Amino acid sequence: MAVVPGGLLGARTLIQASYFLTAVLFITGLKRMSSPLSARSGIVWAGAGMLVATLVTLAYPGMSNYPLIGAAIVLGGVLAWWSGKRVAMTDMPQMIALYNGMGGGAAASIAAVELYRGGGGSQVGTALAVAGGLIGAVSFSGSAIAFGKLQGLIRRSIRFRGQQFVSVLLLAGALLAGALEVLHGGAAGYVTGLLGLALLLGLAMTLPIGGADMPVVISLYNALTGLAVGFEGFALHNAAMIIAGTVVGSAGTLLTQLMARAMNRSLGNVLFSGFGEAPGASTGPLSGSLKPIEAADVGVMLAFAHKVIVVPGYGMAVAQAQHKIWELCQLLIERGVMVRFAIHPVAGRMPGHMNVLLAEAGVPYDLIGDLEQINAEFDTADVALIIGANDVVNPVARTEKSSPIYGMPILNADRAKNVIVIKRGQGAGFSGIENALFYLDNTRMLYGDAQKVGAELIQAVKALG
Amino acid sequence: MTGIVALYIFMLAAFTGYEVISRVPVILHTPLMSGSNFVHGIVLVGAMVALGQAHTPLEKSIGFIGVLLAAGNAVGGYVVTERMLRMFKSSKARSGAPGER
Numbered sequence: 001m002a003v004v005p006g007g008l009l010g011a012r013t014l015i016q017a018s019y020f021l022t023a024v025l026f027i028t029g030l031k032r033m034s035s036p037l038s039a040r041s042g043i044v045w046a047g048a049g050m051l052v053a054t055l056v057t058l059a060y061p062g063m064s065n066y067p068l069i070g071a072a073i074v075l076g077g078v079l080a081w082w083s084g085k086r087v088a089m090t091d092m093p094q095m096i097a098l099y100n101g102m103g104g105g106a107a108a109s110i111a112a113v114e115l116y117r118g119g120g121g122s123q124v125g126t127a128l129a130v131a132g133g134l135i136g137a138v139s140f141s142g143s144a145i146a147f148g149k150l151q152g153l154i155r156r157s158i159r160f161r162g163q164q165f166v167s168v169l170l171l172a173g174a175l176l177a178g179a180l181e182v183l184h185g186g187a188a189g190y191v192t193g194l195l196g197l198a199l200l201l202g203l204a205m206t207l208p209i210g211g212a213d214m215p216v217v218i219s220l221y222n223a224l225t226g227l228a229v230g231f232e233g234f235a236l237h238n239a240a241m242i243i244a245g246t247v248v249g250s251a252g253t254l255l256t257q258l259m260a261r262a263m264n265r266s267l268g269n270v271l272f273s274g275f276g277e278a279p280g281a282s283t284g285p286l287s288g289s290l291k292p293i294e295a296a297d298v299g300v301m302l303a304f305a306h307k308v309i310v311v312p313g314y315g316m317a318v319a320q321a322q323h324k325i326w327e328l329c330q331l332l333i334e335r336g337v338m339v340r341f342a343i344h345p346v347a348g349r350m351p352g353h354m355n356v357l358l359a360e361a362g363v364p365y366d367l368i369g370d371l372e373q374i375n376a377e378f379d380t381a382d383v384a385l386i387i388g389a390n391d392v393v394n395p396v397a398r399t400e401k402s403s404p405i406y407g408m409p410i411l412n413a414d415r416a417k418n419v420i421v422i423k424r425g426q427g428a429g430f431s432g433i434e435n436a437l438f439y440l441d442n443t444r445m446l447y448g449d450a451q452k453v454g455a456e457l458i459q460a461v462k463a464l465g
Numbered sequence: 466m467t468g469i470v471a472l473y474i475f476m477l478a479a480f481t482g483y484e485v486i487s488r489v490p491v492i493l494h495t496p497l498m499s500g501s502n503f504v505h506g507i508v509l510v511g512a513m514v515a516l517g518q519a520h521t522p523l524e525k526s527i528g529f530i531g532v533l534l535a536a537g538n539a540v541g542g543y544v545v546t547e548r549m550l551r552m553f554k555s556s557k558a559r560s561g562a563p564g565e566r
Binding site: 019022026027029030031033034035036037039040042043044046047050053054057058060062063064065066068069071072073074075076077079080081083084085087089092093095096098099100102103105106107108109110112113114116117124218219222225226229230232233234236238239240241242243244245246247248249250251252254255258259262343345348350351352353355356359360362364365366367368370371 | 468471474475478479480481482483485486487488489490491492493494495496497498499500501502503504505506507508509510511512513514515516517518519520521523524525527528529530531532533534535536537538539540541542543544545546547548549550551552553554555556
């Protein structure tokens with residue numbers, strides 16, 4: 001059992017004080033991350049807290065196996081460092097899922113070690129270790145599937161009749177094994193059953209969920225891992241783990257709700273229905289026609305505009321066009337055009353992802369407006385430049401009750417004087433829904449790869465001198 | 466640590482997490498999720514204790530995997546969060562655009 005023995009007063013006091021300091025550094029760090037001005041220092045503060053806690057834990061009483069500990073830290077740390085340094089910003093969501101799954105797996109491992117050894121000392125301790133192990137294992141296998149899906153390793157969503165029944169059955173089985181372990185204790189079979197069924201549950205819960213809903217699921221698993229860490233902290237009497245885990249658990253739950261709301265989905269909907277990928281019921285044929293336009297004409301339109309609002313979507317990031325677009329915008333700004341970026345909460349693969357991608361290209365964050373700030377500004381904009389975005393500017397969400405995206409808050413790009421849509425070709429958006437915006441009288445379509453079109457627009461604006 | 470004190474810690478930490486996040490602008494949601502992902506990497510200290518006090522080969526093996534995964538969570542979470550946050554810059558002196566926030 002991991003209670004710090006009272007005999008070693010010096011080490012004990014040092015450890016408790018250090019964990020206290022770690023908790024303070026974590027909370028301060030998270031708070032600093034809530035403003036773009038101080039965000040960078042926030043992660044450094046939190047990192048210092050982690051370092052303190054890790055170093056002082058080496059002095060924990062009754063520890064052995066130091067070579068093993070060192071080897072595991074170096075191996076895991078180096079691999080994560082290497083992968084974290086080279087991952088592309090577009091792939092960030094799945095990388096977060098991967099690291100999160102590792103945390104869940106670690107929590108489950110702690111539970112396994114404690115339980116195989118014979119439980120957490122008391123029934124309450126055992127119950128908390130069981131709860132943390134169950135949640136951690138679900139988060140581990142679920143996050144692995146989420147990673148696989150976003151990385152393109154798992155292309156199909158596996159669905160079959162009675163899937164939810166299977167999930168409920170797995171959960172019930174895991175709970176039963178956990179309850180037996182708490183009541184009778186010390187039986188390796190119960191522990192193996194609990195963790196095995198929990199791992200299967202994570203697979204069964206995540207496999208049917210479509211790629212579009214994955215960010216919400218990743219956020220949910222992030223919260224669950226936090227909770228699992230908190231529970232294991234209770235079982236180990238480790239205050240740093242209790243505080244950090246619980247803070248992440250509640251913060252992650254709130255973040256998950258915010259994301260689901262931004263996507264016009266309830267959490268239950270995400271977990272128990274399959275819309276995230278299935279094409280929605282197509283709305284009736286839209287009136288009007290798609291009116292193409294040439295890059296040179298758009299260049300003139302932009303150069304002589306008073307105000308331009310750029311609406312980037314994931315399509316822009318896929319084409320790696322953000323650098324070209326920012327170059328274009330800098331030219332316009334030099335000419336005295338007021339340029340703003342409008343970002344929908346689900347513009348990237350997860351809320352805030354597009355901000356990261358624009359920041360990578362060098363776009364200052366104060367040019368970027370979120371949904372509420374920017375929607376009032378479209379009325380005064382001369383041009384709304386839509387790049388690789390689709391569903392988030394579809395006015396159908398306001399009007400068409402039968403549409404799957406009905407009720408989703410959208411960017412009011414249709415209210416700008418002119419709307420230019422840069423698009424690779426004709427076709428529906430991520431959700432498979434026709435976009436009424438493309439057929440409006442003030443909309444022109446500029447077909448082509450976003451990066452190539454960006455270069456053409458730069459040429460066109462430069463040609464004007 | 467008695468049960469009731471632990472319960473108080475749990476309750477206060479839950480409110481803290483909720484409060485800290487509720488004031489965050491949407492533009493920081495992805496780095497913040499990544500940052501909170503890093504914070505639960507504190508599971509590393511638990512995994513170190515579990516491995517440090519392991520005796521049987523089974524306990525040692527699972528403990529080793531636990532420390533490995535936890536170190537990956539902590540280090541990876543830090544690296545990607547820092548990379549993202551380093552990129553956020555303001556345009557204060559550069560343009561005449563209206564800058565709120």
